[in-house]
Amino acid sequence: MCKKIFVLLLVFSTQFVFAQTDMLKDFPKGYTPEEVGKRLAYRFVDSKHALHAGKWISYPETFYWNGSLKFAAITKDEKLLKLLQNKFNLLMESEKELLPIKNHVDLNMFGSLPLELYQITKEKKYKDLGMPYADTQWQVPANAKPEEKAWAEKGYTWQTRLWIDDMYMITIVQTQAYKVTGDKKYIDRAAKEMVMYLDELQRPNGLFYHAPDVPFFWGRGNGWMAAGMAELLRYLPEDNADRPRIMEGYRTMMKSLKNYQRPSGMWNQLIDEPDSWAETSGSAMFTYAFIIGVKNGWLDANEYAPAARKAWMVLTHYIDEKGGVSEVCVGTNKKNDKQYYYDRPRRTGDYHGQAPYLWCAVALLEK
Template identity: 35%
Template sequence: MQPNPRFLSPARWTAMFMLACVAFAPLGAEGPYRNRDNPDLGDEAEGTYPIPYHLPQPAEITAVLERIHANLDRAMETRVINAKTRAEITDLTVFNPDAVASQGDRDGFHVMTYATGVTHAGMLAAGEATGDPRYQAFVRRHLEFLGRTIPYFQAQAKQIGAKQSSYRRLFDTNALDDSGAMCAALIKARLAGIGPDLQPAITHWAEYIRFKEFRLADGTLARRRPQPESLWADDAYMCIPALAQMGRLTGDPAWYDEAAKQAVQLARHLFNPQVGLYMHGRHLNQPLTAEFRWGRANGWVIMAQAELLDVLPADHPARPEILATYRRHVQALAELQSGAGLWHQMLDKPDSYLESSCTAMFVYAIAHGINRGWLSPVTYGSVAQAGWLGLAAQVNDQGQVENSCVGTTLASDHVYYYNRPTSAHHGHAYGPVLLAGAEMLKLYQNPAFTISRQFRTYHFVPRLP
């Protein structure tokens, strides 16, 4: 005898009740999740997911960005304080050898680091994507603080030495980390008409990158640590965006040429086209270098590539090679995305932890490539969407980005990389998450394609001309 299809067995009712509970789990609760876009709670073929798996609405994305803004607006201070007493110093006409710029919440956010530069870039992008003036106001507040305090700390540095100054990165620049990301952010703000005239700082940092930083024999920008000639993938972002933005600011094609040269040569040294990933770095005095494929190092490169492709002239001779490397990189990253939407600390090591900052960088670079027409939405749209969903789950109610790796040197063993701690009180993830969210908003507003849900997944379908 066949069961009456109008009635459900007790087991079936129980299953549907449990699925409904999963489907309507509160935001921020841990999985499993049902896909809310599927109205059939009895669809056993839908399954459950470790992260919310659905088509996010723009309001959901802006809510994440707003939480991050609120957190950083509080955590990233613009105050001069006494390093010994922690008291605020308001009179900037009186010399004080103990004066420093506050590093904000848990001393994790200095106003002049590469992470802060990326945060400013993210705030500018979020402001453009949302139309919300609070993001630009954040950048303006910080740049006005720099404008007020650079003369003060410059005078202090003459008394105590530039190396001891809170603004050592400007007065005693000696690394790409000191210069590139902040330089690029200041140029973007200047072109957008935000903040005071900080052209002297822009010029100083840009000229350091182009004319003073250490290079390999072939002209590739490098470091003298931890070996005499060490090449770091991180330095793609610490030099290429600033060089490219200088081309945009000045109109001088030599800046574009230098940016393109660095992108091409860094890839030739560190990119493995068979694997499709960058090694974190290599030492020129060591043959047969082992490849450690750290997530954030790959993130720095792909963000730099995206920013360069944005402004590099269409007829530049290096553009085809840069674009081809970028596309191969994206292909490999898509294949390595985890079932939770995030990427691993060591990209090719699924037993390493899932990491937020590199995920944000990849989501930004992939979504940006789709929006700019460099990547197929059919192939990569759902990759970006799944990445964003996994990433958004890492932003807690206080607007802190969890599971982001702290600062990491160029190492030579997996034990080090596997066991780097994570912290929501370091700045590495915040700018990339803002950039990713801004780009995802543009993705869902992109008129070049539609998004449909078929066979329990999402398809980005190009519109017919």
């Protein structure tokens, strides 16, 4: 009798977990990842470049492009893929001057884009373009500053800044290089870098200061960290020595984010400040990290699937009729001034916000 009850309880609990996971599959019309992703991805096709320092393709554009490509691939939208590929090919032809140089964490991450194209198309020219961006991130230039050389001597990239933004910028290009080559050195050094950032910047509440000298829990900055850990853990081999530490940091952060989620499903520009405004780019990044965690079994589906669903549903309300995401914090440098983060301008259609929505849409569509 006891054995029969145990079996029934096990079956019920398993079905309940599946039901919770299904919360990330069935959405009403207007909220489906297919609809949302299509609106945002096609918007990018005709959008203007967003240039770094007015010269080179910026990281927000790179991520918007990347998200659109992933969406085209997972939905098998050949028309969209061709439009995106044609737009990119201009960078290898008439727009070569817009290709980022390789001397900064925000520029080297561009390599993740041609490496994504290579994985989709298998055209070698994209791999040849992308790999130097990953390699030069660990090749110390002759004119490197003493502090940059010091980081390199410890096995870290010379581009280390200890800004939490870096933990998506660095990990995305190194992870892509690993996926393309199968060479573990790329994923191993990304993991080593991540552990150092965790040790330096994660606070007891699970969140991250923007930098050691900027003790504020900025939304999108924490979003870069959340998405960066999720992306890295997806591909980091199980036997990697740094994996347990990264998983610990990830789960600690996810627990804190769940506690700070607003009743609406959003998160604030300053996560721990109740009077701060709800910001979309960081909220979408946290949602992405939740979705990936639930789907990979790192997070309890009973707790996190409902939170992820609530967040996705409310995020769709911030998309206008033209596919522009509103309430996006503009590009933000670090500053040891809390009011600075409160006062950051908000924009609609800013690429910082468009990309994370597409990451969520793709993650929801993945099996």
